[in-house]
Amino acid sequence: MPIGKVTIFDVPGVPFEIGELPTPEVEPGALLIKNTHAVICGSDLHIWRGDMPTHSNRIVGHEFTGVVHTLGKGIETDSLRRPLNEGDRVAFPFFNPCNRCYWCIRGQFHACPHRSRRKDLESHPFCDGGYADFYYLPPGHYVFKVPDELPSDAVPPVNCALSQVLYGLERAKMDFGDRVVIQGAGGLGIFATAVAAEKGASRVIVIDGQQPRLDLAMRCGATDTISLLEYPTAESRVERVLELTDGVGADVVVEVVGIPAATLEGLDMVRVNGKYIDIGNIGEGSIKFPAAKIIGKQTQWFGTTHYDPWIIEAALQFLVRVQDRMPLNDVISHKYPLEEINEAFEFAEWQGREGGTTANRVALTM
Numbered sequence: 485m486p487i488g489k490v491t492i493f494d495v496p497g498v499p500f501e502i503g504e505l506p507t508p509e510v511e512p513g514a515l516l517i518k519n520t521h522a523v524i525c526g527s528d529l530h531i532w533r534g535d536m537p538t539h540s541n542r543i544v545g546h547e548f549t550g551v552v553h554t555l556g557k558g559i560e561t562d563s564l565r566r567p568l569n570e571g572d573r574v575a576f577p578f579f580n581p582c583n584r585c586y587w588c589i590r591g592q593f594h595a596c597p598h599r600s601r602r603k604d605l606e607s608h609p610f611c612d613g614g615y616a617d618f619y620y621l622p623p624g625h626y627v628f629k630v631p632d633e634l635p636s637d638a639v640p641p642v643n644c645a646l647s648q649v650l651y652g653l654e655r656a657k658m659d660f661g662d663r664v665v666i667q668g669a670g671g672l673g674i675f676a677t678a679v680a681a682e683k684g685a686s687r688v689i690v691i692d693g694q695q696p697r698l699d700l701a702m703r704c705g706a707t708d709t710i711s712l713l714e715y716p717t718a719e720s721r722v723e724r725v726l727e728l729t730d731g732v733g734a735d736v737v738v739e740v741v742g743i744p745a746a747t748l749e750g751l752d753m754v755r756v757n758g759k760y761i762d763i764g765n766i767g768e769g770s771i772k773f774p775a776a777k778i779i780g781k782q783t784q785w786f787g788t789t790h791y792d793p794w795i796i797e798a799a800l801q802f803l804v805r806v807q808d809r810m811p812l813n814d815v816i817s818h819k820y821p822l823e824e825i826n827e828a829f830e831f832a833e834w835q836g837r838e839g840g841t842t843a844n845r846v847a848l849t850m
Contacts, residue, residue, distance in 0.1 A: 485509060486516075486553070489850075490498060490824045493544045494604065505611040513623030514556035517574065521640040522548035522614045523816065524832045524846045526670065526742050527766055532829055536766060539604045541731035543616020544579035545848075546601075547777035549636070563626045564797065573630035575642045575796050583624055588726050594651065594790040596754045615825060617850055618672065623728060626793040635802050638813050640847060641671055645815070646799045649676035651740065651791035652761040653683065656784070659740065660684035665725055666706075667750050669697035671815050671845040672740035672763060678810050680736075681705025682802065686820030689728055691721060697844060703807030704810045716751040725753040740764045745770045757782045763789075817844040824848075 485507045497519045510516050525547045530536045538544075562568045581588050581596035589598050602608040606837065612620045621627060630639055640765040658664065659702050664680040666673050669692035680688045682705065690701040693712035698794045701709060708728055725734060733755030739746055742764035754760050760783055765771065778785060803812060820828035825848060832846040 486618065488611035489822060490543050490611050490613065490617070491545075491615040491822065493538075493542055494540045494831070495532070500615070500829075502823060502825070505605075505609060507618045508564070508610045508612055508620045509606075510554045510556045510620075511623055512557035513559060514553040515552060515559060515621040515625060515627060516556075517619040517621060518553040519548055519549040519550040519614070519617055519619055519850045520636060521606075521850070522822075522848045523640045523642055523671070524828060524848070526672070529829070529833060530742065530766065530831075541606060542604045543611075543613025545616070545662045546579070547640055547828065549573070549575055549615040549617070549642065550619065550638040550850075556623070562629045563793065566629050568627070568629060573629055573636065573639065574627050575639055575800060576625065576627045577647075577791070577792060577793055577796060578643050580622060580625060591792070592691070593792045599790065600730075613841065615822065615848060619823075624685045626796065628797050628800060629799055631804050634800065634807070635813065637847075638803055638807070638826050639800075641675065641845060642803070642816060643796060645671040645845070646675045646679075646802070647791045647795045648672060648788065649740065649764055650799055650802070652676075652763055652786060652788040653679055653736070653793045654795075655753060656761050656786045657761045658683055658685070658736050658759075661675060661686045663687040663729050663732075663735040664689070665737040665750070665753050666690045666701070667739045667746050668692055668741040668764065669694065669701045669709075669736065670697075670740065673697070673738075674700055674812065674815050674844070676738045676740060677701045677706050678704040678739075678806060678812060679738070679802070682806060685736075687728065687810065689725060689734070690748075700811070700814055700844070705813060708790050718745070718752075722749065722752045722793050735759065736761065738763065748773055748777075749785060750775045751781075753783065754783050757784070759784045759786065761788055771829055816847045817847050819847045819849055822848045822850050834850060
């Protein structure tokens, strides 16, 4: 079994510890991935800050990609039966549905309650995670070859940021001609902007406090932007959305900020009988609002976590299709070697920092 570097998270406020561990034995029907890139996602920052409960003594990181290191016995193709060889670049879900529960037998793999990864290094003492040299895909996994046309830098966000917003918009059945508001222009927000534009939204309105992010959103399909500096209050931003939508409100609003207050604001931007897709609020923060915000306006709320496996292939083909029109590779704005993970997290952090951060997505390279 090969040995790989690992970065071990214990508790919030304590730096990652860097060490080495053996990799799991590759069972028949399994794959061992040699990671090449991993990205610091907003949910990783939630864990790092202590905004959400997690296990101690574990390897975190879930937005990543790599190449096939070892093929388990019986594995000769990817999930679409295309030949798969050691060294091939691949993308894959970072969670594994059990395929044997009430949800899985209905094809609702995103909702499988048993889909979580291994919890801690006591129960699974191996090099096996996103912020590590290796990741293990067990029997029953899903894996997809990366198209030759895509540069490797484009692939890490596929299994989280891009797939998450793509699935959210698919699940909410965004229609051609819809007017869409995106709350936040970080990694998920830029991808949501691009997907909404590609799906035929007549207006894509993006809200953020960082002008470079808003500029990138305009290059990736936004028709309008709303700066928190120009519109500093929730009321002024809601009013601006109404102005841009002829007083009606947005057909679809997508929340990818991760702050409960953003949800309260976003619900006021949705038209009567419109749709609200809440993706960012995965922390412990509570949201309190009058029932009329939902019931009186007949708002359709889609709380969205994870996705079904087919989304990965759709996301890869989407990137191939738009790569000459939208600079989505720029979503990864900075890179650090894996050994500098603590510096990377400090740089990526935006909460409590005046002016936020200059980073969009920060990648770790192996």
